[in-house]
Amino acid sequence: xxxxxxxxxxxxxxxxxxxxxxxxxSPDIVLLQEIKSVDEAFPRELFEDRGYFVETHGQKSxxxxxxxxxxxxxxxxxxxxxxxxxxxxxxxxxxxxxKTAVRLCGLYLPNGNPxxxxxxxxxxxxxxxxxxxxxxxxxxxxxVVMAGDxxxxxxxxxxAKPAAWVEDALFLPDxxxxxxxxxxxxxxxxxxxxxPRPGHYSFWDYQAGAWAKNNGIRIDHLLLSPQAADLxxxxxxxxxxxxxxxxxxxxxxxxxxxx
DNA sequence: ATGTCGGGCAGGGCCCGA
Numbered sequence: 001x002x003x004x005x006x007x008x009x010x011x012x013x014x015x016x017x018x019x020x021x022x023x024x025x026s027p028d029i030v031l032l033q034e035i036k037s038v039d040e041a042f043p044r045e046l047f048e049d050r051g052y053f054v055e056t057h058g059q060k061s062x063x064x065x066x067x068x069x070x071x072x073x074x075x076x077x078x079x080x081x082x083x084x085x086x087x088x089x090x091x092x093x094x095x096x097x098x099k100t101a102v103r104l105c106g107l108y109l110p111n112g113n114p115x116x117x118x119x120x121x122x123x124x125x126x127x128x129x130x131x132x133x134x135x136x137x138x139x140x141x142x143x144v145v146m147a148g149d150x151x152x153x154x155x156x157x158x159x160a161k162p163a164a165w166v167e168d169a170l171f172l173p174d175x176x177x178x179x180x181x182x183x184x185x186x187x188x189x190x191x192x193x194x195x196p197r198p199g200h201y202s203f204w205d206y207q208a209g210a211w212a213k214n215n216g217i218r219i220d221h222l223l224l225s226p227q228a229a230d231l232x233x234x235x236x237x238x239x240x241x242x243x244x245x246x247x248x249x250x251x252x253x254x255x256x257x258x259x
Numbered sequence: 260a261t262g263t264c265g266g267g268c269a270g271g272g273c274c275c276g277a
Contacts, residue, residue: 034265111277207263249264
């Protein structure tokens with residue numbers, strides 16, 4: 001079972017590049033972020049025509065997450081629990097049953113800039129809520145995959161120019177500590193466990209020639225419960241997608257699970 | 260550290276978010 005996460009930065013703007021990547025990479029499941037679309041406007045037939053079931057949790061203009069799956073999606077829920085007043089569409093969950101049942105969480109973690117400030121407070125509060133949900137899911141003792149744009153650079157090795165990020169919400173100590181608290185519940189970050197070396201990125205800014213200079217950061221992650229980590233066969237980043245026509249500023253990150 | 264995008268609103272540029 002190949003599972004990918006991809007921040008597409010607007011579904012309308014990616015109506016060509018996203019299907020092209022699907023046809024080439026053939027993932028079974030894709031967790032999408034930043035669809036920037038209401039549910040009714042999401043071009044679901046683009047994906048249904050390719051054999052995917054489509055579930056969205058959108059909002060106007062900003063944020064928005066979705067799941068594309070060749071396996072039927074069960075027990076779908078929308079929204080991160082813990083704050084009924086939070087109207088931002090950043091979390092979706094569903095279960096797929098292959099050889100075994102796998103719980104999928106697609107997430108778009110708040111950026112948090114500028115820090116300090118209310119946006120940073122929201123990021124940290126959101127991560128505390130995510131930790132609660134992550135702990136609940138662990139108690140199920142089943143394969144769980146939490147995949148998305150975490151807006152977290154876990155370590156210096158995950159940035160081409162770490163010094164440029166020291167005051168950024170993606171790299172501040174409190175952000176990284178909150179990420180580690182989730183990992184320390186018992187989750188495994190899939191890509192890093194397969195590739196210990198530095199220099200692998202999932203995002204290159206549109207500005208200042210970041211892609212041409214390979215000035216990237218690794219902020220898109222798949223976290224695995226112990227039961228999912230036991231099934232991990234492979235992980236990778238489809239870097240070449242960033243050099244394609246009309247690309248997102250993120251590229252797909254994927255895992256292959258024996259599930 | 261900014262050489263760019265995407266989307267909304269509006270009705271052609273500007274503002275916001277990243």
